Amino acid sequence: MKAFDVRQCRILRREELVPGVFSVWVEAGELAEKAAPGQFAQIAVPGKTLRRPISICEIDKARCALRFVFQIRGEGTEILARYEEGRSWDILAPLGHGFELGDCSRKVCFVGGGIGVPPLLEAAKPFGANASAVLGFRTKAAAILLSDFERQGNRVILATDDGSAGFHGLVTGCMPEDCEAVFACGPTPMLRAVAAWAAERGVPCQISLEQRMACGVGACLGCACKLKAEDGGWRFGHVCKDGPVFRADCVLFE
């Protein structure tokens, strides 16, 4: 069986969650059967040379459907956002190495910042009430997916940079102390802080990274990221194949 493949995926449901952020469910056939939380897709944009990497937000194996939540950041994502229900996206998926969830009876913490929140949703599902979802946004109006985490039984802790809702400040200021593992995705400064938080407490931490990509499958070596090497030095790994999810203590932040 192919680990990943290309497929024309019909859009089942499209919704604008907050201005500029879209949620799209697609009919993905066998791609959905293969998908695991934390993996991503490369979505083709007509007229563009490169596909756009977007994380898998939810996997519905029963309906063979995948959910993506993405923000308009430039021309490519803007074109993808215009696709209406019934039309199809050309998707290469599932790609990369996702979250290793381990024992779901442990108390764990999912930490997301902004558009880094969507990739955590599927991963937090099997943990139910054992998972706290610490979700940070710029402001209240930018908050997304809170009710989705609540609906699957996770304890949601909201943080905003401007204090317009929830905890006023950084996510690391409101992470529960009793957690046994941390899973995070968001901007690099946040990931660095979360990784440091976990390291200080000796808690294992996995983080999902981003990098500009061409192939998305490990063939072009375009998406390099610095990783610690066994000999104490460093080496370039690749976000699309070795990641996007890495053990935080293996990543060398610059």
Next chain:
Amino acid sequence: MADLHVNLAGVTLANPLIAASGTFGFGREYGELYPLSTLGGISCKGLTLRERPGNPPPRIAETPGGMLNAVGLQNPGVESFIAHELPWLRQQGTVVIANIAGNTPEEYREMAERLSETDVDMIEMNISCPNVKQGGVQFGTTCEGVTAVTSAVRRSCKKPLMVKLSPNVSDIGEMAAAAEAAGADAVSLINTLTGMRIDIRTRRPIIRNNTGGLSGPAVFPVAVRMVWQAAQRVKIPVVGLGGISTWQDAVEMLLAGAAALQIGTVLFQDPYAPVKILEGLSRFLEEEGLSSVTELTGAVRPW
């Protein structure tokens, strides 16, 4: 069905499509999607004498109709390739081309000598990588450079030798002729054109290396012109590449004078592009009543 076989410097390819170096790794990833025997050959990721870490990220930027890359020849080194990649690749039923890059003619020669002891089918010398600062010498941009490095390698290379030419020159025909005179069995062109993009908000180049190599449809007409010019100057086969995305592009490149083709950047948009290009090419040959793809090579009717 029309015959798709081509002969490239004594090596028979099942069809004229070769995966371009650096876009296909050592074949394992796209081998997930279709048998690698679909392709006439694979030009492997550029190898250096010793392992290279490559450039810091970002290494990739999209451009109108193409992309820039500055991967910086990240590779495990020639010995690791021979030990860990070649045995598997050899079993895939396709022609294996080792692509090499060095800092000095002696480094190129040493690699060619080592690879001549293995069962690679062919050696492609990349004398034109624009993304490697170290070494300084750009062999590919002067006739003297092309001659020096090609003749050094020729002395030790027992495999068919293909020299990959840089488009960053004023007279591509001269370069092709220099390679032929120094003993090359084939030339391939074009490598990437040096380019640059800048983020207008941060005023930083998007690529950490500042400049990168431009590939994709944007370079296609330049590549067609250069293949046409080179093919008129040399008797050895010319392998055409640069921006080929459709079967129509493939036909056009053959007409310009290419004996075989390489495809790279199009794979990023459509990993199945080789399958589609070959289907289209076969259909075209049937429609045109041609019995062999070789009949297209150089068949352009210039004004």
